[in-house]
Amino acid sequence: NLIKEAKTPIVAPSANLFGRTSPTTAQHVADDLDGKIEMIIDGGKTKVGVESTVPDITAKPIQVLGAGGIIYSTLLHPQYGQLKDH
Structure with missing residues (x-):
């Protein structure tokens, strides 16, 4: 619950x-x-x-620290938005 x-x-x-x-x-x-x-x-x-996919989104380009269920190309797909500097 x-x-x-x-x-x-x-x-x-x-x-x-x-x-x-x-x-x-x-x-x-x-x-x-x-x-x-x-x-x-x-x-x-x-x-x-x-296993979990562990991405480092602070790296440019994104780096995968641990491979898992989400593949690298999915992380870069435009539908998930673009990373912006803060």
Whole structure:
């Protein structure tokens, strides 16, 4: 209910130890991080089970620090807007 009550998208990296397969269920997280975390919010099974794409949007051109479900060309697609200096 907490996730539904937020009424906004929630974004977070995968909850797993470095080098391990990304979890797709709360039970996977519990198994991997047993005793290392206080709570797990179970929002159901994920729809995508691949690692997170981690882009560095401060680099010009954008650099991908960690490859995942979003490919580099998607990050550069005009429909996602253009990066502007602040």
